[in-house]
Amino acid sequence: MYARVAEFDNPRLSEPSLVDELMKSARDSSPKWQEALPNAQGHLMLIDRENGRSLGITFFETEEQIEEAQPVFERMGDEIPEETRGRRVGVSSYEVLTAEGGENAKAARLTIFEGDASRIDEVTKTSMEEILPKAREMAGLKGIFSLADRASGKVKVITLWDSADSMQASESQGEKLRQANIEAGAGKIAGVRRYEVLFAMAPSEVEAARR
Numbered sequence: 001m002y003a004r005v006a007e008f009d010n011p012r013l014s015e016p017s018l019v020d021e022l023m024k025s026a027r028d029s030s031p032k033w034q035e036a037l038p039n040a041q042g043h044l045m046l047i048d049r050e051n052g053r054s055l056g057i058t059f060f061e062t063e064e065q066i067e068e069a070q071p072v073f074e075r076m077g078d079e080i081p082e083e084t085r086g087r088r089v090g091v092s093s094y095e096v097l098t099a100e101g102g103e104n105a106k107a108a109r110l111t112i113f114e115g116d117a118s119r120i121d122e123v124t125k126t127s128m129e130e131i132l133p134k135a136r137e138m139a140g141l142k143g144i145f146s147l148a149d150r151a152s153g154k155v156k157v158i159t160l161w162d163s164a165d166s167m168q169a170s171e172s173q174g175e176k177l178r179q180a181n182i183e184a185g186a187g188k189i190a191g192v193r194r195y196e197v198l199f200a201m202a203p204s205e206v207e208a209a210r211r
Contacts (some may be wrong), residue, residue, distance in 0.1 A: 001041060001096040003147050004058045004066045005156075006073070010086025011052040019047065021084060023198055036072050039065040044145075044158075046108050046195035051197065054086060055110075055195065057145075057158075057179020059096065066093050094147035094156065097124050098132070101143030105160035106196040107167040111178055117153035124148075126184040131177055135159065138173055140166025160197065167194065 013019045023046075042058040048054065058073075059067050097120075115123070124146070135144060143160035159174070161167040178189060 001098060002060050002063050002066055003094045003096050003145075004060065004069070004073075005090075005092050005094060005147070006054070006056040006088060007090040007091050008054045008086035009052060010054060012083070013047055013049045013052050013054065013086070017197070018084065019049065022047070036076070037069055039069065042102070043199065043201050044102070044108070044197065045199040046110075047198050048195050049191065050087075051193075054198075057147075059099070069109055083162050084095055092149065094149055096145065097148050097155070098128070098144055098146035100145070101141075101146070102160050103142065105142040105163065105197045105200050107161040107164045109159045109161070109170075110191075110193045110195065111157045111159075111174075112190040112192070113155045113157070113181065113186040113188070114190045115153045115155070115183055115185065117150050119185045120148050120150060120153065120155065123155075123181070123185045124132065126182060127186075131180050131184070134173075134180075135177055138170045140170065154190070155186065157181075160200070164196070 010018075037058070039060055041061060043059070044055070044057040046055040046057070058066075058069075060069070062104065127146075132144065140162045141159060142162050143158075144161075145158040147156045147158070148154070159167075159170075161170070178192075182189070
């Protein structure tokens with residue numbers, strides 16, 4: 001599986017009315033989105049009100065499907081004014097290494113690792129066997145997604161939570177697990193960001209809906 005990650009800057013996210021508008025737009029357009037992107041396997045919309053930034057993450061089975069969907073994303077962008085959706089500052093594609101859960105998530109923590117691209121599979125194996133089981137034990141955890149850029153060695157780990165309070169309560173344990181990843185060879189931490197989940201349709205939900 002692969003993920004298309006679109007990043008936006010939007011200083012108006014501090015306005016409650018705008019967030020309400022974005023949430024309504026996301027929910028109302030969901031059926032249209034699923035019809036226009038039949039190969040999409042799921043979608044996350046994350047917002048950071050305080051820092052005025054957001055992420056739109058859409059999952060596909062192949063990189064080719066991401067490329068084929070690009071005109072649809074451009075058309076969708078044209079339908080929502082930039083003053084509402086924000087200014088798009090980047091679009092990247094990642095290989096999905098881990099995709100678990102995500103249903104009913106309300107908060108998200110994104111950790112960015114920068115390391116040796118040649119060690120991604122080795123580190124992922126160690127993480128799956130030794131670190132992920134400990135992460136699953138944290139109260140309030142709703143899902144984990146790990147995205148890798150094999151060209152640069154950058155890996156983005158997204159943990160999803162049932163509330164901002166649960167995410168906050170997990171900070172100490174989360175730091176320990178980040179250090180464990182570094183010791184396993186994940187490289188350095190390039191950033192840790194926290195988001196509100198505005199909209200989430202996990203891959204498992206999409207699969208169930210299509211049965």
